[in-house]
Amino acid sequence: MAVATHSSADERHEQLRFVARVYGLRVLGLGAGALAVGAALHSVGASVVVWVGMLLHGLVWPHAVAWLARRSPQPQTIEFRSLIADSALGGFWVGCMHFMLLPSALLVTMLSMDKLAVGGWRFLARTASAQLIGALLGGLFNGFRVDLAAPLPVIVACLPLLVCYPLAVSTATYALVRKVRRQNHQLAQLSRVDALTGLLNRAAWEVEVAHEFIRAGRTATHATLLMIDIDHFKDVNDRCGHLTGDKVLRSVAAAITDSVRVVDVAGRYGGDEFGVVLTGVSIDDAMLVAERIRAQVEAQPSDPTLAEACTISIGAAEIDADCREVRDWLIAADAALYRAKTRGRNRSEAAAAA
Numbered sequence: 001m002a003v004a005t006h007s008s009a010d011e012r013h014e015q016l017r018f019v020a021r022v023y024g025l026r027v028l029g030l031g032a033g034a035l036a037v038g039a040a041l042h043s044v045g046a047s048v049v050v051w052v053g054m055l056l057h058g059l060v061w062p063h064a065v066a067w068l069a070r071r072s073p074q075p076q077t078i079e080f081r082s083l084i085a086d087s088a089l090g091g092f093w094v095g096c097m098h099f100m101l102l103p104s105a106l107l108v109t110m111l112s113m114d115k116l117a118v119g120g121w122r123f124l125a126r127t128a129s130a131q132l133i134g135a136l137l138g139g140l141f142n143g144f145r146v147d148l149a150a151p152l153p154v155i156v157a158c159l160p161l162l163v164c165y166p167l168a169v170s171t172a173t174y175a176l177v178r179k180v181r182r183q184n185h186q187l188a189q190l191s192r193v194d195a196l197t198g199l200l201n202r203a204a205w206e207v208e209v210a211h212e213f214i215r216a217g218r219t220a221t222h223a224t225l226l227m228i229d230i231d232h233f234k235d236v237n238d239r240c241g242h243l244t245g246d247k248v249l250r251s252v253a254a255a256i257t258d259s260v261r262v263v264d265v266a267g268r269y270g271g272d273e274f275g276v277v278l279t280g281v282s283i284d285d286a287m288l289v290a291e292r293i294r295a296q297v298e299a300q301p302s303d304p305t306l307a308e309a310c311t312i313s314i315g316a317a318e319i320d321a322d323c324r325e326v327r328d329w330l331i332a333a334d335a336a337l338y339r340a341k342t343r344g345r346n347r348s349e350a351a352a353a354a
């Protein structure tokens with residue numbers, strides 16, 4: 001229930017951001033539109049009622065819609081309805097302007113552009129019919145006439161809308177594209193990380209191991225793989241519960257991170273097993289690193305509910321002539337880990353030399 005409430009609050013927040021985005025564009029679009037339509041209405045000699053309606057739509061309506069939307073539990077619904085109303089009213093002014101070609105085409109294009117931007121072709125099709133009906137009603141309301149030619153003052157009055165509105169819509173669209181790119185990047189990063197420990201997850205770690213295997217082969221440099229497994233971890237879970245088990249997993253991950261360099265690649269291989277690639281490090285030096293990790297895990301208090309210190313076993317393997325592919329490297333480190341387990345645990349073992 002709490003989750004549902006949280007997600008609906010998030011959704012409302014997202015909808016309010018949409019309202020804020022549309023608000024700025026609507027103030028600009030309808031404000032500049034009022035100038036173009038006003039010039040055309042003046043040229044066709046529109047009635048006072050038409051003038052009042054047009055000014056209310058151009059100057060008051062954007063603020064009224066935003067006010068209503070912010071107070072509504074469904075701000076986006078209010079926003080979409082008012083976009084349809086914008087189209088109908090836009091059509092109405094086209095009729096009132098006696099279908100004067102330039103301001104009419106400009107109005108229809110700008111209104112279509114933002115419908116496309118927020119709701120695609122389907123939404124545009126829905127609003128187009130509202131616009132058409134509005135145009136017929138506007139024509140009837142202001143004495144139906146077709147007067148295509150626009151005098152120079154009308155042409156000049158169209159310029160602010162013609163220039164500023166597309167620039168504003170493009171700027172808003174570009175900001176959205178950047179946001180989506182940023183979020184995609186964050187998602188890609190998150191999909192590489194193990195949520196419990198913060199280390200790379202298995203899939204991402206294996207990709208890095210394969211890269212390192214190729215790199216070490218190409219540059220003929222050392223690279224050593226450590227496979228690390230918590231001793232009797234099942235007992236920890238059974239005796240102290242899974243939450244304590246999770247704490248132990250996190251503390252082992254922290255010990256690994258503390259003991260290796262940023263260029264080394266640490267990951268959670270699965271369950272209670274971890275892997276680390278030590279780049280440019282020979283097996284002898286890697287054994288010192290392994291010992292440092294082992295000693296830190298043994299020394300650190302993982303959880304007060306654990307009677308004894310938690311320990312780990314480590315198997316280490318350097319890339320050698322026997323490692324024809326990355327799988328051989330993993331198997332060699334795993335075999336060394338198995339030996340550490342069978343030789344009593346809480347120890348590090350190097351893979352047997354070729």
Ligand SMILES: Nc1nc2c(ncn2[C@@H]2O[C@H](COP(=O)(O)OP(=O)(O)OP(=O)(O)O)[C@@H](O)[C@H]2O)c(=O)[nH]1
Binds near residue numbers: 234245
């Ligand atoms: N708390 C917790 N436990 C997990 C998680 N993933 C796997 N496990 C447990 O980790 C335990 C792994 O135990 P085993 O691999 O069987 O071996 P072990 O008890 O560590 O014994 P040795 O490795 O032989 O020393 C299992 O009991 C799993 O349920 C996790 O994310 N959280």
